[in-house]
Amino acid sequence: MPIKIKDGAFPTDQVRRSLDELPDTMDASTNPPDPNDLYVVLGHERALDPNSTLVVGDRGSGKSFWSAALNSPVSRALIHAQLPRLQLDRVETSWGFSVSTRNADHPSRRVLQCLHGSHAAEDIWRAVVLRQLTSRYDEELPGKDWAEIVAYVADNPEREERLLSRIAGRLAADGKRHLVIFDALDRTGSDWKAIRALVRGLLQVCLDLKGQTGIQAKVFLRPDMWEDRSIWQFPDSSKLHHGRVILEWRRTDLYGLLWHWLCNHGEGAKMYRRWLQSKHHLSFTATEADGAQVYPIPAKLRQDEDLQQAVLHDMATRYMGANRRRGRTYTWLPNHLADAKGQVSPRSFLIAVRDAQRETQARGHGEVLHWEGIKRGVQSASSVRVQELREDYPWIQTVLTPLNGQTVPCRDEDIMQRWENAHTVQAIERDRTVTLSPEPFGSAEIDDERFYLPPHALADRSSDTPEKALIQELQRIGVIRRVDDDRVDIPDLFRVAAAIGRRGGVRPIR
Amino acid sequence: MSPCTFDDALPRALEQIRGTFAGIDFADVRFIRDMNGRVHLVLPDSADQAEVVAARPHLADALGAYSPGSETGLVRLSDTLFGGALMDEPFLVQDINGTLIRLIERRVVGQDWALAPGTEAGASVVHPPRVSFFSLKGGVGRSTALFLWGRELAAQGKRVLLLDLDLEAPGLGAQLLPDDARPEFGVVDWLAEDLVGSPMAEAMLVERMLVARSPLADPGYLYVAPATGKRTAQHPAGFIAKLARAYLDNDRGGGEDFAVRVRRLLGTLERALEPDLVLIDSRAGLHETAAAAILHLDADVLLFATDQPTVWEGYRYLLAQLAQMAHIHPAGDDDWRLRLKMVYARASEKQGALEGFRSRAYELWLDGLYDEQPAGGAEEAFSFAETDDAAPHYPLQILNDPRFEQFNPLEHLSTVGAAAIASSFGPFMAALDERVLGNEDLEAVDHAD
Numbered sequence: 001m002p003i004k005i006k007d008g009a010f011p012t013d014q015v016r017r018s019l020d021e022l023p024d025t026m027d028a029s030t031n032p033p034d035p036n037d038l039y040v041v042l043g044h045e046r047a048l049d050p051n052s053t054l055v056v057g058d059r060g061s062g063k064s065f066w067s068a069a070l071n072s073p074v075s076r077a078l079i080h081a082q083l084p085r086l087q088l089d090r091v092e093t094s095w096g097f098s099v100s101t102r103n104a105d106h107p108s109r110r111v112l113q114c115l116h117g118s119h120a121a122e123d124i125w126r127a128v129v130l131r132q133l134t135s136r137y138d139e140e141l142p143g144k145d146w147a148e149i150v151a152y153v154a155d156n157p158e159r160e161e162r163l164l165s166r167i168a169g170r171l172a173a174d175g176k177r178h179l180v181i182f183d184a185l186d187r188t189g190s191d192w193k194a195i196r197a198l199v200r201g202l203l204q205v206c207l208d209l210k211g212q213t214g215i216q217a218k219v220f221l222r223p224d225m226w227e228d229r230s231i232w233q234f235p236d237s238s239k240l241h242h243g244r245v246i247l248e249w250r251r252t253d254l255y256g257l258l259w260h261w262l263c264n265h266g267e268g269a270k271m272y273r274r275w276l277q278s279k280h281h282l283s284f285t286a287t288e289a290d291g292a293q294v295y296p297i298p299a300k301l302r303q304d305e306d307l308q309q310a311v312l313h314d315m316a317t318r319y320m321g322a323n324r325r326r327g328r329t330y331t332w333l334p335n336h337l338a339d340a341k342g343q344v345s346p347r348s349f350l351i352a353v354r355d356a357q358r359e360t361q362a363r364g365h366g367e368v369l370h371w372e373g374i375k376r377g378v379q380s381a382s383s384v385r386v387q388e389l390r391e392d393y394p395w396i397q398t399v400l401t402p403l404n405g406q407t408v409p410c411r412d413e414d415i416m417q418r419w420e421n422a423h424t425v426q427a428i429e430r431d432r433t434v435t436l437s438p439e440p441f442g443s444a445e446i447d448d449e450r451f452y453l454p455p456h457a458l459a460d461r462s463s464d465t466p467e468k469a470l471i472q473e474l475q476r477i478g479v480i481r482r483v484d485d486d487r488v489d490i491p492d493l494f495r496v497a498a499a500i501g502r503r504g505g506v507r508p509i510r
Numbered sequence: 511m512s513p514c515t516f517d518d519a520l521p522r523a524l525e526q527i528r529g530t531f532a533g534i535d536f537a538d539v540r541f542i543r544d545m546n547g548r549v550h551l552v553l554p555d556s557a558d559q560a561e562v563v564a565a566r567p568h569l570a571d572a573l574g575a576y577s578p579g580s581e582t583g584l585v586r587l588s589d590t591l592f593g594g595a596l597m598d599e600p601f602l603v604q605d606i607n608g609t610l611i612r613l614i615e616r617r618v619v620g621q622d623w624a625l626a627p628g629t630e631a632g633a634s635v636v637h638p639p640r641v642s643f644f645s646l647k648g649g650v651g652r653s654t655a656l657f658l659w660g661r662e663l664a665a666q667g668k669r670v671l672l673l674d675l676d677l678e679a680p681g682l683g684a685q686l687l688p689d690d691a692r693p694e695f696g697v698v699d700w701l702a703e704d705l706v707g708s709p710m711a712e713a714m715l716v717e718r719m720l721v722a723r724s725p726l727a728d729p730g731y732l733y734v735a736p737a738t739g740k741r742t743a744q745h746p747a748g749f750i751a752k753l754a755r756a757y758l759d760n761d762r763g764g765g766e767d768f769a770v771r772v773r774r775l776l777g778t779l780e781r782a783l784e785p786d787l788v789l790i791d792s793r794a795g796l797h798e799t800a801a802a803a804i805l806h807l808d809a810d811v812l813l814f815a816t817d818q819p820t821v822w823e824g825y826r827y828l829l830a831q832l833a834q835m836a837h838i839h840p841a842g843d844d845d846w847r848l849r850l851k852m853v854y855a856r857a858s859e860k861q862g863a864l865e866g867f868r869s870r871a872y873e874l875w876l877d878g879l880y881d882e883q884p885a886g887g888a889e890e891a892f893s894f895a896e897t898d899d900a901a902p903h904y905p906l907q908i909l910n911d912p913r914f915e916q917f918n919p920l921e922h923l924s925t926v927g928a929a930a931i932a933s934s935f936g937p938f939m940a941a942l943d944e945r946v947l948g949n950e951d952l953e954a955v956d957h958a959d
Binding site for chain 1: 537603605610810829833836837838843844848849851869873876877878879880881882883884885886891892893895896897898899900944945948
């Protein structure tokens with residue numbers, strides 16, 4: 001039964017404005033997130049748990065976001081308030097690696113490269129961990145430069161271990177823990193060979209630390225790196241490998257993120273909360289963070305699909321057309337933003353909603369989100385997603401462009417033929433060598449001048465043709481899905497933006 | 511040249527015409543396949559008569575037994591009996607190696623397979639939602655699903671009418687009505703009486719001699735119009751003879767075929783009983799009468815399938831037939847294809863079983879009834895991704911449960927618990943509630959305490 005509204009009508013204008021103000025991009029940075037933007041995703045609890053060492057996530061799934069959040073006391077307190085089981089109030093953190101080139105906690109890529117010339121990767125990372133701990137917990141470490149510290153660790157394993165246990169013991173006695181966070185590991189080197197060696201060393205250190213109470217490491221890793229066998233070639237690696245946590249966004253998490261924005265952003269947030277209170281009987285309790293009030297959304301609104309649908313229907317058309325057989329908006333939207341692995345990036349979800357609102361308003365519909373607008377929003381989100389992917393996989397456009405005009409599902413050979421005709425593999429190789437030559441400026445705070453990393457599979461293939469390896473790589477990163485043994489399909493998210501058609505038995509005549 | 515077969519006839523005819531009349535627009539050409547399968551060709555009047563005459567013997571040669579004779583096989587529009595009226599006749603569209611040809615099918619019976627949905631006279635009459643349950647074979651749980659959903663709706667206070675059109679293998683009556691509760695007549699009787707214009711046909715409907723309420727849904731309103739009633743039970747020797755008449759066209763007006771007659775029967779029942787919903791048990795298999803339930807009752811159509819090669823083969827034939835009607839209708843929210851929905855019956859709970867079914871269904875629909883979607887644009891094309899749960903190929907699912915094998919509601923309903931029904935049929939029924947009736951979960955709207 002519909003509820004009678006006591007406190008006036010739905011705050012349409014406020015919600016429109018708030019959606020309109022959703023930002024275009026989320027830059028990878030080490031800056032702590034704005035407390036108002038921090039939505040504690042219930043499904044990410046295990047990823048945030050200090051006991052989970054390895055967290056694997058696609059581009060845009062929140063690796064850098066959570067790294068930065070865990071490294072900020074304000075954000076940690078906010079997370080703690082909502083997920084007290086994790087006991088983050090007893091945790092101190094520091095950076096083991098990040099996108100920043102000026103972080104005193106860890107060496108930059110250039111320094112790493114230099115160190116790696118003369119030292120084992122394991123020793124380098126042990127030194128990184130040790131230095132953070134000594135500087136924070138009143139211990140002395142001989143040497144100032146990274147080179148000296150690494151050399152010390154390499155030459156004095158016993159002393160290093162003693163020092164580490166002493167700090168760990170003290171932390172444990174105080175009931176505290178220290179968490180060293182490693183992000184952006186694809187920026188540790190300029191080619192896969194170097195990166196692999198460094199990551200392998202880091203994972204060995206992580207495994208050692210697992211035996212240490214009081215000191216913990218957390219590594220955020222790309223899925224293509226996690227699947228790379230060569231970084232796991234060390235004893236007992238399976239303990240880490242199998243224990244990994246995947247950063248995924250379930251449907252409820254995506255909508256939760258949207259309500260969190262509407263309940264916390266700008267002038268309209270208060271009115272929207274009041275609406276939710278009167279219509280859906282949801283109450284909000286503010287949490288103080290850094291002098292600001294944050295309103296975490298109620299648990300029911302985070303996980304109850306029925307409630308989420310009802311809340312969506314306040315502002316959106318219920319179905320994706322005049323005919324309800326066109327599908328429910330609530331499921332249609334995330335469904336059409338999903339990659340081949342069924343994953344949706346939160347950024348593309350928010351952009352889709354933002355642009356859906358803009359298009360809906362431009363067409364003069366009364367709802368905040370009309371299905372016509374939503375279809376358009378999904379289209380613009382698809383180009384956002386390709387751009388996001390390009391950050392991690394700079395070759396993605398090179399690979400997609402020759403597929404322009406192809407129809408799917410199609411055979412592997414059709415795709416490989418197009419790449420051969422377009423000399424795609426050679427183009428990737430050329431881009432790699434061209435981007436490799438100039439040394440990037442060291443002045444930028446963020447290491448944006450990244451080296452061109454070719455597809456992972458190309459750098460390490462045994463018998464397959466490079467084109468076959470490319471198909472596997474696209475499958476791994478969710479751009480194509482395998483229909484059966486010799487055919488592939490491309491989800492709408494990438495298909496439309498790449499001007500790829502879909503096969504069909506009917507050619508309409510009008 | 512090898513002798514022409516049925517399948518060769520249209521491509522060979524096309525080949526001949528293209529060779530002789532270069533640049534002809536096939537939108538102006540009609541291919542006519544007569545009752546025996548022979549192919550006639552009608553060209554626009556702009557075709558040169560001398561060329562037409564010259565082409566005739568070559569066409570007759572190419573078509574062999576499928577040529578109706580060289581004189582009548584190839585003519586210009588004005589030289590036909592029908593003249594310009596021929597261009598207004600409904601046609602199918604066949605894609606022959608990339609050329610779309612317009613084909614007029616002349617059949618003895620079963621014209622229903624050659625007419626696109628929504629083109630019937632009186633198609634726009636307002637009526638309660640109708641849902642046809644179709645399967646290629648029996649024994650997949652189609653009637654059970656129909657009954658259980660109907661009963662569920664009746665329990666919610668809806669008035670539901672179940673119509674048995676599975677006339678060759680009638681089941682609903684025996685399964686849902688005890689012998690003494692059967693109506694006097696059944697659908698087969700009505701069709702036989704209606705054929706000769708007997709006043710009894712009208713009387714059956716008005717006086718409710720064709721329907722009875724099933725005690726299985728008491729106190730709800732679950733009306734059953736079975737294939738046969740008490741009379742046939744008393745005179746079983748007449749059943750097959752009546753059946754033979756059931757499918758014939760009557761001579762009412764210009765003659766009504768099976769679909770038109772059933773539509774009239776249904777409309778009258780709906781006015782008399784005022785049901786909120788009508789569920790139709792279609793005949794299994796690709797019989798001529800299944801065309802009525804699938805295409806011409808303005809119904810949502812559930813296509814029940816088990817995951818077996820023979821089933822997919824049958825559906826390939828069905829969709830290939832329907833595809834010939836899909837070219838001419840603009841895709842939109844009214845597209846009749848949107849009313850079709852696959853049902854994965856006797857579904858396995860095994861890992862990947864649903865995905866396997868879905869993938870095979872997707873292949874089928876891509877090749878059959880989905881529009882080709884060129885790169886960039888064609889937003890309005892009728893096409894879906896494999897994972898789009900709103901798509902016709904994306905199946906509703908009914909989990910296999912041995913308790914529903916050989917299920918006879920009158921005997922077994924009391925022993926099969928509500929939990930078993932809910933676990934096997936629950937999601938299926940909930941999806942239909944929304945799809946057909948637009949019911950969302952009440953919970954989803956009301957969160958007041």
